[in-house]
Amino acid sequence: MSQILYCTKCNNYTLDKICSKCKENTIVKKPARFSPQDHYGKYRRKLKKIEKKG
Numbered sequence: 318m319s320q321i322l323y324c325t326k327c328n329n330y331t332l333d334k335i336c337s338k339c340k341e342n343t344i345v346k347k348p349a350r351f352s353p354q355d356h357y358g359k360y361r362r363k364l365k366k367i368e369k370k371g
């Protein structure tokens with residue numbers, strides 16, 4: 318796995334799907350090819366889902 322993941326909660330770069338610091342789900346940090354707003358909207362929805370889950 319050479320994918321760089323990023324935790325939006327503590328602004329931490331990691332290679333894990335879960336941040337080792339805050340156990341928050343990390344996102345794939347890629348160069349914005351599409352609209353940044355769309356990009357973040359997608360992750361916002363994802364995060365909301367996770368928050369609801371607990």
Ligand SMILES: [Zn+2]
Nearest residue numbers: 324327336339
């Ligand atoms: Zn974190």
